[in-house]
Amino acid sequence: MAEHPHALDAPLRVIVAITGASGVAYGVRALELLAQRDVETHLIITRSGVATLSHETDLSARDVKELATVVHSPSDLGASISSGSFPVAGMLVAPCSVRTLSGIANSYDEDLVVRAADVTLKERRRLVLLLRETPLHAGHLRLMTQATDAGAIVMPPVPAFYHRPTTVEAIVDDTVRRALDVLGLPLEHDRRWTGDARRADGTG
Numbered sequence: 001m002a003e004h005p006h007a008l009d010a011p012l013r014v015i016v017a018i019t020g021a022s023g024v025a026y027g028v029r030a031l032e033l034l035a036q037r038d039v040e041t042h043l044i045i046t047r048s049g050v051a052t053l054s055h056e057t058d059l060s061a062r063d064v065k066e067l068a069t070v071v072h073s074p075s076d077l078g079a080s081i082s083s084g085s086f087p088v089a090g091m092l093v094a095p096c097s098v099r100t101l102s103g104i105a106n107s108y109d110e111d112l113v114v115r116a117a118d119v120t121l122k123e124r125r126r127l128v129l130l131l132r133e134t135p136l137h138a139g140h141l142r143l144m145t146q147a148t149d150a151g152a153i154v155m156p157p158v159p160a161f162y163h164r165p166t167t168v169e170a171i172v173d174d175t176v177r178r179a180l181d182v183l184g185l186p187l188e189h190d191r192r193w194t195g196d197a198r199r200a201d202g203t204g
Helices: 024-036 047-057 062-064 096-104 111-123 136-151 168-184
Strands: 013-018 041-045 070-072 091-095 126-131
Touching: 013 024, 013 096, 013 111, 024 041, 024 062, 024 168, 041 047, 041 062, 041 091, 041 111, 047 062, 091 111, 091 168, 096 111, 096 126, 096 136, 111 126, 126 136, 126 168
Parallel strands: 013 041, 013 091, 041 070, 091 126
Antiparallel strands: none
């Protein structure tokens, strides 16, 4: 596991933010996988995230909140995760809307999602953004560059197909596991690329 700035006596903590972009399943699956690993999760789900949840799933906001260890209101700028003195391993924004990307890129700490992300960056912790937007114009690209320059990892949820997924759930699961890899919290799974046997034996 990658090393993170973390107090020796503190549990392993991860912040998960679900914003209003399409793809709430990514954030939900992240909470499920982190719970399986006994990671303390701090959830922020925005009002737009709750609205998208109702459009894209049969889950209620309560269902999702029950997956997290701690739930924070997006308006609570005094929450524990708004301070760099509160140790966390990193933060995952899944999905990440362009509005949230813009706030992070410009350090516009209007709500707790952006404030927690800003703290994650200033403390040199990992921040992974599953940006959900396409096509992209130049303004989007500039925001991604700004966020990357500040230390964020912009990771649009582009699915891999070499393992031949047959369900949406499999695509979501693979993307989230990859995001947790990038966050520094790898999980065991059987869909890692190990090389092309056809090329290795000269048949490719």
